Amino acid sequence: MVSGPDPAAPTGLWQTAALPAAHIREWAQRWVVYDHRTGETHLLEGAAGALFQWLHQTPRNQRELIEKCIQDWGHEVEDAEAFIEQLLAELRRRQLVWERS
């Protein structure tokens, strides 16, 4: 029986891009992020906003993120793994997070 995240999951630390604090704003759990490197303004709502917030607080590895996803949102383990991977891929595509190996 699987009782938690796959212990073989990648353990590199994920963190948010180094952006000025004044370029990250939050209202009612919606985040607006201005990226001076690309000139893009990003709106992050719901799970994407929450994940960005978690990583903005402190870098975390994927296993920790999956655990938090299960704990905070009640996801099943398999769902949580896929969900976190999807969110990280989207935030990485937007160049807002990166993985420190």
Added chain:
Amino acid sequence: MAVAVSADLPRILRTQGAPLEIGPFIVRLSSRLPAIAESIGLHYTEQLLPADTPFSDFHVRLDRAPGVRGVWRPQARFYLDGSSPFKPLPLSQAFPLFEWGLNWCIAQHGHHYLMIHAAVAARDDQALIMPGAPGAGKSTLVAALALSGWRLLSDEFALLSLENGLLTPLPRPVSLKNQAIPLIRERFPEAVVGRSAHETTKGTVAHMKPPSASLARAQAPARPAWLVFPRFAPGGDDTLREMPKAHALLTLADAAFNYSVLGGQGFEAAAELVDRCACAQLDYADLDRSLSALNALPDAP
């Protein structure tokens, strides 16, 4: 300081040009066109400066477009510092062409402000900013507000200072389009509305002179208090619905002419503006009902 308009206006326009004080900008306008002299005499009488005013931000000229075509289909052309950035328009659209050209001048040069495509009015120096795409109803609403005791700051631009976050007035004639022209004329008989220009790219256009009380306070900035995004919605209920601030910021960024030019400074100014304002959407359908909703906005703390 504005000067009394005189019979000399057409001559001044034909010769050295008439300096107009339009908010923070001075525009020196030259023209031989009688329609321009008439419209400037109607709309800008209180903004004329002495002809020997030494400095101008923009040197604008409106004249007949040269060429054989002008013999049977006369056109007006807009010149800035001697060059003409736009195609000519029919002579009957000379004054709208001046106003549209002036928008372009300001949008090209006013980068010490975050410039938002918005109408702005103020109550007790608390400003209501109404960003909106063409057709959203912002000109109609701001005209009605200005004729109902609010101070007109601008029909087209919210000029947000990057230094202090205040709004600089840019009082100019309000551009009324199509059904808004008879609507404002009938609802507010005291409104000073000029000639209609027909078959423009925006349909029929007529300009409304800013009320004198607004012009008298053209140098007094206002503090942003409300950010309302109107949308003309026939059948709408004219109620204000709270808008999430994050959504307001994204929409505001889209409406700012120079957001990308200013980069992080533009984001910070826009975010501060959203932070300090109550944000709402307005489905505008009926002028009186929408006016009531806007008049009922609670004062900012």
